[in-house]
Amino acid sequence: MSSNTTDPREPMRRRLLERALWGGVSLAVGALGIAPMQGALAQTHVKTLRIGYQKYGTLVLLRARGTLEKRLADQGIAVTWLEFPAGPQLLEALNAGAIDFGTVGETPPIFAQAAGVDFVYVANEPPAPKSEAILVPRHSPLTSVSQLRGKKVALNRGSNVHYLLVRALKQAGLDYTDIHPVYLAPADARAAFTQGGIDAWVIWDPYFAAIEQHTEVRVLADGTGLVDNLQFYLASRRFATAAPHVVQAVIDSLAQLDAWAKTHPDEIARELAPITGLDVATLAVAARRASYGVAQVNAPVLAGQQTIADTFSELKLIPKPIAVKDAQWLA
Structure with missing residues (x-):
């Protein structure tokens, strides 16, 4: 052809x-x-x-x-x-x-x-469900998903973590419009995350495991009780x-x-x-x-x-x- x-x-x-x-x-x-x-x-x-x-x-x-x-x-x-x-x-x-x-x-x-x-x-x-999560830097003042209101949250648009974010926000009493989604591919999101350009990152394995192993992060929520993934x-x-x-x-x-x-x-x-x-x-x-x-x-x-x-x-x-x-x- x-x-x-x-x-x-x-x-x-x-x-x-x-x-x-x-x-x-x-x-x-x-x-x-x-x-x-x-x-x-x-x-x-x-x-x-x-x-x-x-x-x-x-x-x-x-x-x-x-x-x-x-x-x-x-x-x-x-x-x-x-x-x-x-x-x-x-x-x-x-x-x-x-x-x-x-x-x-x-x-x-x-x-x-x-x-x-x-x-x-x-x-x-x-x-x-544990293979994806919402992450923040370890020293971030954010300690719960409910505190993401008005914050920049990075994710790959249309990826599996998109639904995790929607479900986690709803459980926390927030609407999707309450945050500022930043649509980035994993490599770009990691750079923004480590350089302080975003407040939180929603990501899946092995990128999730990689940043856990090499950068100080905290998990605000994984998929447990929220999504099947x-x-x-x-x-x-x-x-x-x-x-x-x-x-x-x-x-x-x-x-x-x-x-x-x-x-x-x-x-x-x-x-x-x-x-x-x-x-x-x-x-x-x-x-x-x-x-x-x-x-x-x-x-x-x-x-x-x-x-x-x-x-x-x-x-x-x-x-x-x-x-x-x-x-x-x-x-």
Whole structure:
């Protein structure tokens, strides 16, 4: 397919995606020079599976071990991998046809579906509420979420921690409009946090664990009692329809890896350290807070996602209401 083929609706669609997913942040896909795919896959026998992953998680370990490549080699299918800083950027790549499969937290699929991204929920890991938190510097005068009124709070717009912040504020008797959200990617947010440019930072592992290990911070609240913080595996609807056997092969491989990972956090840390560039101590903390046990997305999980979608619609953080069930994978 030629990359010069252009849909005249593309500029408008990309502007909508940019506003809905992460505001003024530059699109990762645009920076990579990836052109959107047009039309459906021409055949059901695919030759390549393109997986989007983030800095940490079971997919990173799966990539390191190479077991999926071995599993799919017999079918003549190659596997390629592309890293993204957060879920919103990964989903834009999926929408543009740059990847077929990826992993994100709870909130990115909500923003993506509202922006018209055509994906399906494939599977999810169990809840991991302690893997994300609202942080302040250790010497900050702030001691509770209720004191965030009027403060600058950094987060990656449309990421999993977006819902944590909304829920924590509500529990503390605050509205989202009572704070000054500062939308920054993790690296920029960390710089602003350590330099005193923001009052609080809402962040997930392994970035959460990393700053805990190397900077004096305090946790105002983690996800306990507030959010599930599920990790989702998503696929483009086009790919999942064309090659459900390939999608299932990924889930089966993840299930095998999860069965081992549940009881081996230290080994996970040692394996991932040279790949992620993070130290073993940081990764061990993140591994112990993570959850393992991939399962097919079921009705209660979708209901939880619908609650998140309705919340963001009421806050006008997404452009329209959505029906999450429309994105369920019916393999």
